[in-house]
Amino acid sequence: MNIPQNPRIKSIFVRSKRVLSSPMLIRYLLLLLGLTVMVTPMIYMITSSFRPNSLTFAYPPKIIPAISELTVENYLYILFKQNFFRYMLNTLYVAVAITTLSAIISSMMAYCISRFKFPGRNILYGMIITIMLIPGLAMLVPQFELAVKFKLIDNLWGIILFYTAWVVPFSTFLIKGFIDNIPKELDESMYIDGGTVFTIYQKVIIPMASPAIAAVSIFNFLFAFEELGWAQTILRTDQVRTLSVAITQFFQAHNRTDWGYVFAITNLSMIPVIILYLLLQRYFISGLSSGAIKG
Amino acid sequence: MVPHAFFRTKKYFRKKDNVRMLLLLVPGLVVMGMFTFYPIIKMFVMSFFDWKIGYNQVSPFIGIENYLTVFSDPIAGMALANTLFYAVVTVPMQIILGLLVALLINDIKKFSVSFRLLYYLPVITSWVVVALLFRYIFSNQGLLNYLLTDVFKWIPEHIGWLSTRWPAMTAMTLLGIWKGIGWNMVIFLAALQAVPKEYYEASSIDGASSIQKFFYITIPNIKGTILFCIVMLVIGAFNTYTPIAVITGGNPAHQTDVVLTWTYYQTFSSYRMGYAAAFSFIIAAIVAVIAIILFKVLRPERM
Numbered sequence: 001m002n003i004p005q006n007p008r009i010k011s012i013f014v015r016s017k018r019v020l021s022s023p024m025l026i027r028y029l030l031l032l033l034g035l036t037v038m039v040t041p042m043i044y045m046i047t048s049s050f051r052p053n054s055l056t057f058a059y060p061p062k063i064i065p066a067i068s069e070l071t072v073e074n075y076l077y078i079l080f081k082q083n084f085f086r087y088m089l090n091t092l093y094v095a096v097a098i099t100t101l102s103a104i105i106s107s108m109m110a111y112c113i114s115r116f117k118f119p120g121r122n123i124l125y126g127m128i129i130t131i132m133l134i135p136g137l138a139m140l141v142p143q144f145e146l147a148v149k150f151k152l153i154d155n156l157w158g159i160i161l162f163y164t165a166w167v168v169p170f171s172t173f174l175i176k177g178f179i180d181n182i183p184k185e186l187d188e189s190m191y192i193d194g195g196t197v198f199t200i201y202q203k204v205i206i207p208m209a210s211p212a213i214a215a216v217s218i219f220n221f222l223f224a225f226e227e228l229g230w231a232q233t234i235l236r237t238d239q240v241r242t243l244s245v246a247i248t249q250f251f252q253a254h255n256r257t258d259w260g261y262v263f264a265i266t267n268l269s270m271i272p273v274i275i276l277y278l279l280l281q282r283y284f285i286s287g288l289s290s291g292a293i294k295g
Numbered sequence: 296m297v298p299h300a301f302f303r304t305k306k307y308f309r310k311k312d313n314v315r316m317l318l319l320l321v322p323g324l325v326v327m328g329m330f331t332f333y334p335i336i337k338m339f340v341m342s343f344f345d346w347k348i349g350y351n352q353v354s355p356f357i358g359i360e361n362y363l364t365v366f367s368d369p370i371a372g373m374a375l376a377n378t379l380f381y382a383v384v385t386v387p388m389q390i391i392l393g394l395l396v397a398l399l400i401n402d403i404k405k406f407s408v409s410f411r412l413l414y415y416l417p418v419i420t421s422w423v424v425v426a427l428l429f430r431y432i433f434s435n436q437g438l439l440n441y442l443l444t445d446v447f448k449w450i451p452e453h454i455g456w457l458s459t460r461w462p463a464m465t466a467m468t469l470l471g472i473w474k475g476i477g478w479n480m481v482i483f484l485a486a487l488q489a490v491p492k493e494y495y496e497a498s499s500i501d502g503a504s505s506i507q508k509f510f511y512i513t514i515p516n517i518k519g520t521i522l523f524c525i526v527m528l529v530i531g532a533f534n535t536y537t538p539i540a541v542i543t544g545g546n547p548a549h550q551t552d553v554v555l556t557w558t559y560y561q562t563f564s565s566y567r568m569g570y571a572a573a574f575s576f577i578i579a580a581i582v583a584v585i586a587i588i589l590f591k592v593l594r595p596e597r598m
Binding site: 141228 | 315316326327331334338414420436473563583
């Protein structure tokens with residue numbers, strides 16, 4: 001590269017060359033410092049789950065315990081003495097159901113709102129935005145009455161249907177933003193070739209909007225794993241509990257004592273999410289939802 | 296030009312397509328209509344009644360009395376104050392720290408993906424799990440007190456983090472920030488990568504410092520994303536239920552309740568349905584007003 005002769009600009013080039021490595025080093029050091037804060041609690045949770053319950057309240061606490069202290073007894077207790085697999089199955093059932101339902105429902109609705117002018121379209125879109133602002137749990141009372149009326153208490157569908165209704169507005173909003181950016185010429189050429197609204201949805205919208213649908217689906221899947229308030233309202237018996245309810249109940253039953261058990265069950269509950277995270281990391285960390293929003 | 300259903304029928308747009316479009320809309324309309332539109336209207340109606348949930352019980356109409364009760368209730372005010380405190384602290388902190396991490400990661404060449412994956416870990420961990428973890432860390436004999444007193448020697452004796460209002464709320468906000476940084480980082484990384492590189496090159500030639508570049512190029516170009524994050528995080532702050540329910544349960548004496556835990560308590564422990572509905576409606580109105588103000592003040596070009 002030719003270094004310009006203007007002394008002011010020249011000095012910038014020279015300076016940036018000379019100190020190139022040290023700002024980089026500072027960046028890595030800052031990132032590592034932040035990472036320590038982010039990851040230490042996680043490591044602490046993992047190591048605590050491998051210590052006997054009697055030691056989880058020993059003072060001083062240890063982030064990295066001695067090898068001789070480690071035990072898998074907590075995990076054996078959770079896996080074989082508790083209903084863990086039932087809770088996991090319930091949670092996966094709910095998560096898969098709401099992810100699938102909301103992906104289908106919201107992509108269809110987003111397609112219609114994005115592509116067609118129909119009476120009441122703006123009102124519908126306005127209502128979707130408004131509902132996004134209201135916390136799902138704020139409508140607790142009327143929703144509970146509704147659940148009683150439809151006999152959805154103690155039924156996994158009681159949370160599937162309501163969760164779907166809660167996540168559809170936001171999903172629709174994000175997918176609509178993405179569909180707006182898909183060139184309309186694609187639709188048009190399909191129409192000319194004799195396509196219908198259905199074929200365009202199937203052959204153009206779904207494939208082109210799949211990154212947004214994937215990002216939204218991950219979001220919804222995680223939501224099913226973590227929602228507590230509504231699930232503990234609806235799911236009363238042990239057989240239908242999802243993990244977040246079961247973990248909370250388990251914690252309350254073993255209050256302040258058996259942290260080893262508690263962390264064993266929390267770690268086990270994270271396994272499906274971690275697997276999904278590693279498989280689909282591209283979609284998790286690519287910020288697609290932001291890409292969708294800017295359109 | 297795309298055919299518009301109902302209004303215009305282009306030569307290649309068949310009338311049947313109106314029906315097909317309607318079929319695509321119906322499932323969403325049914326689910327939202329039944330489980331969100333209807334409950335919202337019902338909630339508004341209930342807020343004017345002394346609502347009884349029991350079978351065959353009469354719910355008397357009491358006008359705006361529920362609203363008056365809410366306004367004169369100190370605990371409702373405290374729950375709202377706690378929620379606002381949580382929002383005012385966690386929203387800016389998450390954005391500043393998330394943006395900082397994004398800026399740092401955006402510039403490095405090696406390990407960028409590893410850093411992203413690890414910083415994102417708290418985001419995918421469910422709220423129940425992190426809430427229990429923080430309850431353990433913030434307990435009297437817990438890790439944080441140990442680090443603060445015995446390792447760094449910043450404070451002389453252990454703090455009872457979860458037994459009084461403000462220390463407990465501080466613990467909540469720390470949890471909120473810690474869990475949210477990764478999400479903000481990912482959103483900002485995507486926004487930063489969309490800023491045209493030429494802007495930075497041109498300003499380098501003009502002799503702009505990194506700080507100038509940040510304020511005159513980066514910030515204006517990611518303004519829309521910042522607004523998006525603020526709005527989403529404010530909504531999230533008002534949605535906070537699980538960490539409070541798990542960590543303090545609103546104790547001591549409802550001092551750490553937030554709006555949703557208070558609504559939940561009123562509904563299922565005090566059975567004051569009308570009160571809960573009025574309170575929820577006030578909260579919904581506050582969130583809507585905040586969102587409108589944010590849009591007006593920050594004014595994104597497109598959204």
